[in-house]
Amino acid sequence: MQDYYIGLMSGTSLDGADGVLVDFSSPTLRLVATASEPFTDIFRAELLALNTPTHNELHRAALAGHQLAAVYARVVHTLLREAAAQGIAASQIQAIGAHGQTVRHQPQRTSADMAGVGYTLQLNSPALLAELTGLDVVADFRSRDVAAGGQGAPLVPAFHQGVFGCVDASVAVLNLGGISNLSILPRDPRSPVLGFDCGPGNALMDAWCQHHTGQPFDAGGAWAASGQLLPALLASLLDEPYFSQPIPKSTGRDLFSLAWLAEKLRPFATERPQDIQNTLTEFTSRACTASVKSYGKDSKELIVCGGGAFNQHLMQRLQAGLPALRVSSSEQHGLPPLQVEAAAFAWLARQAVTRQAGNLASVTGAAGPRVLGALYPA
Structure with a gap:
């Protein structure tokens, strides 16, 4: 019996x-x-502007x-x-998992009472998506975990464990989107x-590449x-308290914003753009x-x-920094790099529909x- 789900992802x-x-x-x-x-x-x-407080943001966020x-x-x-061409009807698809676009991520509790629970906010319109597609939609995956005291x-990582986990060796999975996140998948199931x-x-x-070359990425x-390392700038960038925080932890553009970068770059205004890149x-x-x-x-x-898996220079630097590990693209493990997160949210939608947990404490x-996510029936 087929078990079809759609996953949609738009990341940082x-x-x-x-x-x-x-x-x-x-x-x-x-x-x-x-x-x-x-x-x-x-x-x-507009999405980038909505990552920080801005004029009339509630109206603009809704639109x-x-x-x-x-x-x-x-x-x-x-x-x-594409599914119809393979003989798969829309009626066979159980649900869509739609992540939405994160514009705020502040999961830390601010006080002992429930009013101080942190929050995470993804722009989305799942009811409209259900209307436009005629399919059930599962959305708002993160807020239940935050309500339970999580990040x-x-x-x-739970999806990574199912797809990339190995009984022969421990494996690490690095997602290089706008923000980088790491999953550690131990060999020992215990x-x-x-x-x-x-x-x-x-x-x-x-952002730096767009500003100086007009291209959206390097x-x-x-x-x-083509540039040279600036050791003093690197030291300043790494001098951020987030890096010394213990896990569990999460971050986003709330911290690593263009304003944060501009402040770090202030003493280096005369350096060559390619050296900063x-x-x-x-x-x-x-x-x-x-x-x-x-x-x-x-x-x-x-x-x-x-x-980031397509950034050959970055991949080389990762390998240089981890000489004892083999650094590889997820393509070599059967899942193209740009489809991993979307597939994860298809899996999370399935977890929600079948009322199984989607998070790992x-x-x-x-x-x-x-159980993560809210269901919007077709």
Whole structure:
């Protein structure tokens, strides 16, 4: 019996929406179809602006959520056309898992009472998405974990364990989106899976590249590779209290914002842009490799997914920083780098529909396992 779910993801890179149709009917998941749609420059700028307090933001956020649902719906309809070509009807798809676009992530409790519970906010319009697609939609995956005292992130380690876990060796999985997050998958099933946000992934590199070259990202890391490391700047970037915080922990553009970067760059205003790009790339690499050394030192391999897996210079720097590990792309393990997170949210939707926990308390710090997400029927 087929067990079809759609997963939709738009991450902190703000580059667009990725979608997958996944068949979970066998022990090894099968990608039936994939699709993506880039964000327009105007929409991307609006989402970026909504990451910080801004004018009339409630109204603008609602409209942005509707616009995101429209993008999601176009991705879904592309997936449905591909599915129909393979003889799969829309009625066979159980649900869509739609993550939404994170614009605030403040999971820390601010006081002892319930009014002080932290929060996480993803722009979305799941009711509209259900209306536009005629399919059940599961959304708002993170808030239940936060309500249970967790970080609400990362949520993908449980999925990583099922897809990339190995009985022969411990494995680490690094997602390089706008923010980088790490999953530690122990060989021993009695040991807990760990996961947390390392710090910046592509977000600061992409922003610097866009500003100075007009390109949305540094293709292959070629521009960074043309520059030189600035040790004083690297030291300043790494001098951020987040990196010394114990796990569980999570972060986002709330901390590693363009304003944060501008302040760090103030004493380096006369440096060459390509040297700063080189240093930002090394910053991401050092934050990630330090995380692996601290919590995944027994790992034999680092599997990299997300857009950063295509940055050859960054991948080389990760390998240089972890000489005892094999650094590889998730493509070499059967799942393309840009489809991993979307597939994870298809899996999370399935967990919600079947009323199974989607979080790992060892990762998020929640009080226990929780069914994540809210259902919006077609």
